Amino acid sequence: MKPNWSAIYHRAFDIGILLKGFDGLLELIGGIALLLTNQPAIRSAVAWLTHKELIEDPGDVVANHLVHMAHQLSMDTQHFAGIYLLAHGVIKIGLVAGLLRGLRWSYPAAVAVLTAFIGYQGYRLLHTPSISLGLLTALDVAVVILIVREWRRYVLSDRV
Known part of the structure; x- marks a missing residue:
C-alpha cells in the first residue's frame, strides 16, 4: 500500500501551524x-x-x-x-487563525512574515549561535515549506 503523501503533508501542515500558534501564545x-x-x-x-x-x-x-x-x-x-x-505573538496568532480558517490572504502573508523571521533569526545565529534558535529556525523553514505546499493545493483546488 502506497502512502498518501498529500494527506501526510496536510497533517504535517496542521501540526506545524498548531505549533506556531502555541509558540505565538507563549510569546504573547x-x-x-x-x-x-x-x-x-x-x-x-x-x-x-x-x-x-x-x-x-x-x-x-x-x-x-x-x-x-x-x-x-x-x-x-x-x-x-x-x-x-x-508583536511576534500577535502576528503569529493572527496568521495561524487565518491559515486554520483557510483564508486566502493568510498563505502569502504567513510565507512573507515567517521568511522575514527566518532571515532575522539567521542573522542572529551568525552573530550569537544558539541551539534553541537554530531548532526554532529549522521549524520555521519546515513550516514555510508546508505552507507553500498547502497554498499550492488550495489554489489548484480552486481551479478545478
Missing part, C-alpha cells in the same frame, strides 16, 4: 509578562527557578547564565523584548 504571554513585571520581580523569579539547580551544581552553565542575564537586564532591553515578543 512572555511579552505581556515582561511589560508588566519590574526588574526585582524578574530577578526574584529567576533566583527561585534556578535555586535548586545551583544548590545541586553551583557551576551549572544554564542556571548561572540565567542569573547573570537577569541581573544585567536593562529597562530598555526589557521593554524592547516585551514589545518584540508581544
Whole structure:
C-alpha cells in the first residue's frame, strides 16, 4: 500500500501551524509578562527557578547564565523584548487563525512574515549561535515549506 503523501503533508501542515500558534501564545504571554513585571520581580523569579539547580551544581552553565542575564537586564532591553515578543505573538496568532480558517490572504502573508523571521533569526545565529534558535529556525523553514505546499493545493483546488 502506497502512502498518501498529500494527506501526510496536510497533517504535517496542521501540526506545524498548531505549533506556531502555541509558540505565538507563549510569546504573547512572555511579552505581556515582561511589560508588566519590574526588574526585582524578574530577578526574584529567576533566583527561585534556578535555586535548586545551583544548590545541586553551583557551576551549572544554564542556571548561572540565567542569573547573570537577569541581573544585567536593562529597562530598555526589557521593554524592547516585551514589545518584540508581544508583536511576534500577535502576528503569529493572527496568521495561524487565518491559515486554520483557510483564508486566502493568510498563505502569502504567513510565507512573507515567517521568511522575514527566518532571515532575522539567521542573522542572529551568525552573530550569537544558539541551539534553541537554530531548532526554532529549522521549524520555521519546515513550516514555510508546508505552507507553500498547502497554498499550492488550495489554489489548484480552486481551479478545478
